[in-house]
Every structure is written in structure tokens, then in C-alpha cells.
Amino acid sequence: MTHNHLRSLLFRQLFENVSSTYTYVLACTASKEAIIIDPVLETVDRDSKLINELGVKLLYALNTHVHADHVTGTGELKKHFPLMKTVLANKANAKSDLQVQHGEKIDFGRKSLEVRATPGHTNGCLTYVLHEDRMAFTGDALLIRGCGRTDFQQGNARTLYRSVHQQILSLPPDYSLFPAHDYSGLTCTSVEEERNFNPRLTKTEDEFIDLMKNLNLPYPKHMEYSVPANMVCGIYDLMDEKTRKTVEQSLEEHN
Numbered sequence: 001m002t003h004n005h006l007r008s009l010l011f012r013q014l015f016e017n018v019s020s021t022y023t024y025v026l027a028c029t030a031s032k033e034a035i036i037i038d039p040v041l042e043t044v045d046r047d048s049k050l051i052n053e054l055g056v057k058l059l060y061a062l063n064t065h066v067h068a069d070h071v072t073g074t075g076e077l078k079k080h081f082p083l084m085k086t087v088l089a090n091k092a093n094a095k096s097d098l099q100v101q102h103g104e105k106i107d108f109g110r111k112s113l114e115v116r117a118t119p120g121h122t123n124g125c126l127t128y129v130l131h132e133d134r135m136a137f138t139g140d141a142l143l144i145r146g147c148g149r150t151d152f153q154q155g156n157a158r159t160l161y162r163s164v165h166q167q168i169l170s171l172p173p174d175y176s177l178f179p180a181h182d183y184s185g186l187t188c189t190s191v192e193e194e195r196n197f198n199p200r201l202t203k204t205e206d207e208f209i210d211l212m213k214n215l216n217l218p219y220p221k222h223m224e225y226s227v228p229a230n231m232v233c234g235i236y237d238l239m240d241e242k243t244r245k246t247v248e249q250s251l252e253e254h255n
């Protein structure tokens with residue numbers, strides 16, 4: 001007799017349309033233990049309601065990195081789910097309940113995420129791999145047909161190129177890849193697609209570095225307060241006063 005129902009995954013991809021961020025809820029259907037990846041402050045109420053409706057128990061809120069373009073929802077989520085723990089990479093040098101590093105596992109029920117360090121967009125960028133469901137959550141290291149920029153925080157194009165090739169595109173070709181953002185309406189991709197069609201990562205390392213130097217993108221509009229807010233996982237009490245006031249004000253304007 002098989003027990004596949006005991007190993008199955010409950011999965012939701014959610015979208016925040018101001019920052020074009022994807023948030024993911026994953027739960028083990030057998031135990032109902034769940035995690036959330038990259039929640040956004042503005043959509044915490046929506047996401048909390050969904051988690052309650054699904055009847056799952058939220059163990060961890062994982063940030064793939066210290067985001068620069070929006071404030072993480074992990075701090076506000078703690079108010080809804082007090083036992084939940086915030087997670088960031090130890091290399092992020094930030095404040096979180098748990099600091100994880102390359103090679104560690106994050107378990108929820110019968111499911112286990114492998115933590116892979118994929119620096120280059122920031123030093124603390126992580127990719128979370130769920131091998132048994134052949135999925136990986138790449139944050140801003142690898143975007144669909146793109147990649148994270150390398151012109152601020154601790155960005156380094158050579159490091160990013162190596163991270164993506166060694167830790168993400170080296171996964172089996174059928175693995176599905178889920179990024180932290182998409183700006184063109186695409187929702188997910190696969191290792192095979194990105195190996196063949198990623199216009200940046202199919203270049204040589206030197207060509208990639210040259211291309212990344214010349215992107216000329218404007219800085220994210222909310223970077224000045226998003227980075228310090230995310231360095232403390234979006235927890236108001238841990239923010240300096242100016243950051244807290246700006247975050248509160250921007251949330252009021254949103255609501």
C-alpha cells in the first residue's frame with residue numbers, strides 16, 4: 001500500500017502587485033505544518049487569512065534575502081502567528097529568529113527544504129530547494145529569463161554568475177523554479193528553460209559581468225527604508241524611529 005497522501009504538498013503562489021513580489025505558502029498535508037517564503041508587509045492580512053482558512057500551522061517565515069524594494073511581512077506575521085519564527089541567512093548579518101547557512105535543512109512536517117547559499121545579488125541570498133517536489137525558490141538570484149541586479153547592497157556579478165550556475169542551474173532539468181519577482185506576468189520556470197533561454201545566464205562569465213555593469217536601472221523607490229526595515233525582519237520595535245515612521249506612513253497610504 002502506498003502512502004502518497006501522507007507526503008503531498010499544499011502549495012500556493014501569491015502576488016503583491018506594487019513590488020511585483022511572489023510569496024509562497026507551502027504545507028505538509030499530513031502534519032499541516034507550513035512555511036511562508038518572502039511575505040510582503042502590505043499583504044499580511046490576506047496571507048494570514050489564507051493560512052487560517054487552509055487550517056495549517058505556520059512554523060517559519062523565510063526571507064530569501066534582505067529585500068531592497070519592499071518591506072517584508074515577516075514582522076507583522078509574528079503578530080498573527082506568535083510561535084512562527086523569522087528566518088534569514090547568517091551571511092545577511094541581520095536580526096532574525098533563526099539564521100541559516102548553506103547545507104542546512106528546514107523541516108515542516110514530512111517536508112524538508114535544503115538551504116543553498118546563492119550570493120551575488122546580496123551576500124545573504126538563499127535558494128531553498130524542495131527536492132522531493134522538484135522545486136526551488138530562488139529569491140532574486142535567478143528571475144525568469146533574468147536575474148537580480150548587482151549594483152547595490154553587496155552585489156557582485158561574478159559571484160552571482162557562479163552561484164546561479166553552481167547551485168541552481170546544476171539542479172536536474174525538470175526542477176521548477178520560483179523567483180521572488182516577475183515584472184512581465186510569468187509565474188514560474190524550470191532549470192531546463194533557464195539553461196536554454198535565460199538571456200543573461202547563457203552568456204559567458206565575462207560577457208555577463210559586462211552586461212550587468214550596463215543595466216542602468218533606477219534604484220528601487222523604497223530602498224532607503226526597506227533595507228533597514230528588512231535588516232530586522234520588519235519588526236517595528238527593532239527599527240530606528242525614522243524607519244518605523246516611514247514604514248507606518250507608507251502602510252497607511254496603502255490602506
Ligand SMILES: N[C@@H](CCC(=O)N[C@@H](CSS)C(=O)NCC(=O)O)C(=O)O
Nearest residue numbers: 068069140146147148149219220221222
Ligand atoms: N522598479 C522596482 C525595482 C525593480 C528592481 O530593481 N528589481 C530588482 C529586484 S528587487 S531588489 C532586480 O534585481 N531587478 C533585476 C532586473 O533586471 O530588473 C521598484 O522601484 O521597486
Ligand SMILES: [Fe+2]
Nearest residue numbers: 067068140148
Ligand atoms: Fe532583492
